[in-house]
Amino acid sequence: MKRPSVLAPSAAPGGRRMLVAGLVAALSLGIAVAGTTGAKAAGSAPVASSSPAPPPGTTLGTAAARSGRYFGTAISASKLGDSAYTTIAGREFDMVTPENEMKLDATEPRQGQFVFTAADRIFDWAVQNGKRVRGHTLVWHAAEPSWLQSLTGSALRQAMIDHINGVMSHYKGKIYAWDVVNEAFSDSTGGRRDSNWQRTGDDWIEVAFRTARAADPAAKLCYNDYNIENWSWAKTQGVYDMVKDFTSRGVPIDCVGFQAHFSSLTPYSADFRTTLQNFAALGVDVQITELDIQGAPATTYANVVNDCLAVPRCAGITVWGVRDPDSWRSMDTPLLFDGNGGKKPAYTA
Numbered sequence: 001m002k003r004p005s006v007l008a009p010s011a012a013p014g015g016r017r018m019l020v021a022g023l024v025a026a027l028s029l030g031i032a033v034a035g036t037t038g039a040k041a042a043g044s045a046p047v048a049s050s051s052p053a054p055p056p057g058t059t060l061g062t063a064a065a066r067s068g069r070y071f072g073t074a075i076s077a078s079k080l081g082d083s084a085y086t087t088i089a090g091r092e093f094d095m096v097t098p099e100n101e102m103k104l105d106a107t108e109p110r111q112g113q114f115v116f117t118a119a120d121r122i123f124d125w126a127v128q129n130g131k132r133v134r135g136h137t138l139v140w141h142a143a144e145p146s147w148l149q150s151l152t153g154s155a156l157r158q159a160m161i162d163h164i165n166g167v168m169s170h171y172k173g174k175i176y177a178w179d180v181v182n183e184a185f186s187d188s189t190g191g192r193r194d195s196n197w198q199r200t201g202d203d204w205i206e207v208a209f210r211t212a213r214a215a216d217p218a219a220k221l222c223y224n225d226y227n228i229e230n231w232s233w234a235k236t237q238g239v240y241d242m243v244k245d246f247t248s249r250g251v252p253i254d255c256v257g258f259q260a261h262f263s264s265l266t267p268y269s270a271d272f273r274t275t276l277q278n279f280a281a282l283g284v285d286v287q288i289t290e291l292d293i294q295g296a297p298a299t300t301y302a303n304v305v306n307d308c309l310a311v312p313r314c315a316g317i318t319v320w321g322v323r324d325p326d327s328w329r330s331m332d333t334p335l336l337f338d339g340n341g342g343k344k345p346a347y348t349a
Contacts, residue, residue, distance in 0.1 A: 060336075060347075061094030067309060070095040070316035072134065074290070077101050077118040079326060080125055084341050089322050095176070096126040097134040097289070097318055103143040107167050111147045111159065114166050123171070134289070134318065135171065137179035137224060138164050139208050141195035149196070157200045161211050168215035177220035179257055179289070180212045181205050185242075187227055190234030205242070206251050213252035224257035224289055227266055231275040240279060247282050255315065257289035260304065263332065268293065268300050273307040280313035290320040292327055292334035298349035301336070 064071035072095025079085045089096075100106060101118040108114050126133050139160055151159055168178070184205055186193045197204050205223070212221050223243065228236040239256070246253045256279050262268045276286045288308060293300050308314035321327040323337040336347045 060092045064316060065094065069308065069314070070132070072096060072131075072316060072318035073322055074099040074318065074320045075122050075125070075322075076326065077121045079322075080121060085322055085326065086125070088337055088341055090129045094131050095134060095316060095318060096122060096131045097136045098122045099136075099321075100143070102135055102167070103137060103140065104148065104163060105143045105145045108148075108163055109145050112162070112166075114170065116170055123174070132176040133171075133174070135167075135175040135178040135219070136289075137182040138167060138212065139180065139197060140182040141184070141193060141197060144196075152196065153200060156196060157204065157207070160197065160200075160204070160208060164208060164211045165215050168212060168219070172216045173218050175216070175219050177222050177255060177287070178212060178216075179224040180221050181208050182224045183226065184223075185225060185228075185235050185238045187235055190236075190238035192238075206246065209246070209252050220254040220285065221252055222255040222257045222287065222289075223253060224259065226259035226261055226290070228256075229258050229260055229262075229266075229272045229275055230269045231271045231278065236275060240282075243279065243282055243284060247284065253284060255285040255287055257287045259290035259320075260288050261290060261292055261320070261329075262300065262304075263294040263329075263334075268303060270303075272304070273310055276307060276311045276314055280311050285313050285315045286311060287315050288317040291317055292320045292329060292332070293346075294329075294332040294334055296324075296334055296336065296344050296346040298345040301346040302349055 060071040071093055073089055073093045074097045075089060076099045098119055101122055107116060107119060123133055148156070148159060164180070168175075184193055184195070184198070185191065192198050192202070209221055212219070223239065225235070225239055227233065228239050230236060243253060243256060245251075258272075258276070260268075260272075279286050288304065291304060293304075305317065308317055319335055321335050323339055323341060324330055324333045324335050325339045327333075327335050336344055338344055
């Protein structure tokens with residue numbers, strides 16, 4: 001998720017580090033737990049890749065698949081003409097998330113007029129190369145077109161419903177999971193973020209999920225956020241309480257996405273595994289959706305992978321970009337491949 005900055009909660013404790021095996025090695029071992037990625041949605045069966053399939057366990061995607069999980073990446077439509085970019089993406093990953101092309105301002109730039117050109121380009125590339133697609137994102141307080149910013153109250157609520165129906169109907173039966181609502185909680189208090197959506201009424205997230213379920217019953221429906229990885233943080237607890245409430249009342253929510261943008265401000269903590277376990281215990285899948293780690297330390301990347309492998313309901317991991325220069329935080333060199341496409345120590349550790 002692109003944003004100007006990510007601020008740490010006021011009392012973010014540092015995390016102890018645990019020495020573990022490297023990234024691909026850990027994925028290949030599978031830690032003998034069953035994954036729960038769920039069945040592919042109707043119409044999303046992959047087609048054969050244009051290049052021969054690599055041997056099992058020799059890439060991120062094939063290694064993850066051995067434990068029933070996926071390993072994905074964010075893709076930008078503007079980079080699909082870069083052969084070095086598509087070669088790595090096509091070889092290594094088995095799940096694709098459009099970086100910006102499915103957001104509200106991209107798909108409905110004018111009210112009631114939907115545009116899917118860029119999003120379809122990514123979707124078509126993914127299917128042609130045997131990959132599934134995560135939809136990102138239907139409702140977010142950022143990336144709003146100007147027409148929507150002028151709406152309030154019932155008009156804004158109806159616009160939200162219409163947008164969800166319009167986008168999900170276009171991809172009905174073809175998307176593995178949707179980030180239905182993105183970043184709706186406050187960093188500072190752990191309560192709901194003050195946004196135009198929130199000002200339509202406290203039930204707006206519930207309405208979004210119920211609308212999404214009706215629009216495409218086959219897709220997994222996720223809530224997605226950043227700074228909810230550390231179990232002790234107030235924001236984590238706020239999201240947990242919402243998911244617990246939703247599952248207790250039968251509000252349709254299938255998964256929670258943890259963006260995992262780790263840095264010196266918001267460091268990886270050893271209790272991330274506890275967080276994943278506690279959310280999974282509510283009966284939802286957990287997904288690491290936008291992983292990037294400042295400096296790409298090998299041990300921390302391996303820690304995150306092993307945290308996912310230790311939780312049976314952790315469906316998979318998505319890194320937010322292919323190579324360091326493709327990252328929204330490129331100065332942090334946070335990804336698994338360098339600017340020349342070389343595998344970094346985090347990959348080969």
